[in-house]
Amino acid sequence: MNQTVKVKILENFDQDLALPSYETLGSAGADVRASLGKGEEIKISPSARVLIPTGIALQIPEGFEIQVRPRSGLALKTGLMIVNSPGTIDSDYRGELKIILGNLGKNIEVIKHGDRIAQLVLAKVLQANFLISESLEDSKRGSGGFGSTGRN
Secondary structure: OOOOOEEEEOOOOOOOOOOOEOOOOOOOOEEEEOOOOOOOEEEEOOOOEEEEEEEEEEEOOOOEEEEEEOOHHHHHHHOEEEOOOOEEEEOOOOOEEEEEEEEOOOOOEEEEOOOEEEEEEEEEOOOOOOOOOOOOOOOOOOOOOOOOOOOO
8 A cells, every 4th residue: 555745855865866655666765865966975973973964854644654764785884874763754754854873883974975874664543542541461571671572
């Protein structure tokens, strides 16, 4: 099933760049590119976080979100990660899509204009009704926290 997401081209978008796109028929995430300006680049020092512009804004249908996820090859080869992964773009946000990249590696990494920097996954959203309750049903896990279910 396909769902339409409208894309608004902003002033800083390079018309030679592709819109978010799926690289294969089975891809869950659409790659999004850095729109920095032709010939421009951003250097990301170890431990640093930067905001990378894409030059686009989105109109996501109500009842959906777009999750911003790392590109696995970029993370493996460079140590660059989406810091707030998965990031959420709400359906009522209309500003420029910018990607927060953090360098978890030991080397300065460079993002160049047009580089694929993240993938976007459209996901259905349900909003919860939070209700105060005097008690909760018991479960096998109970109040066990981190690591309480074992290692295997």
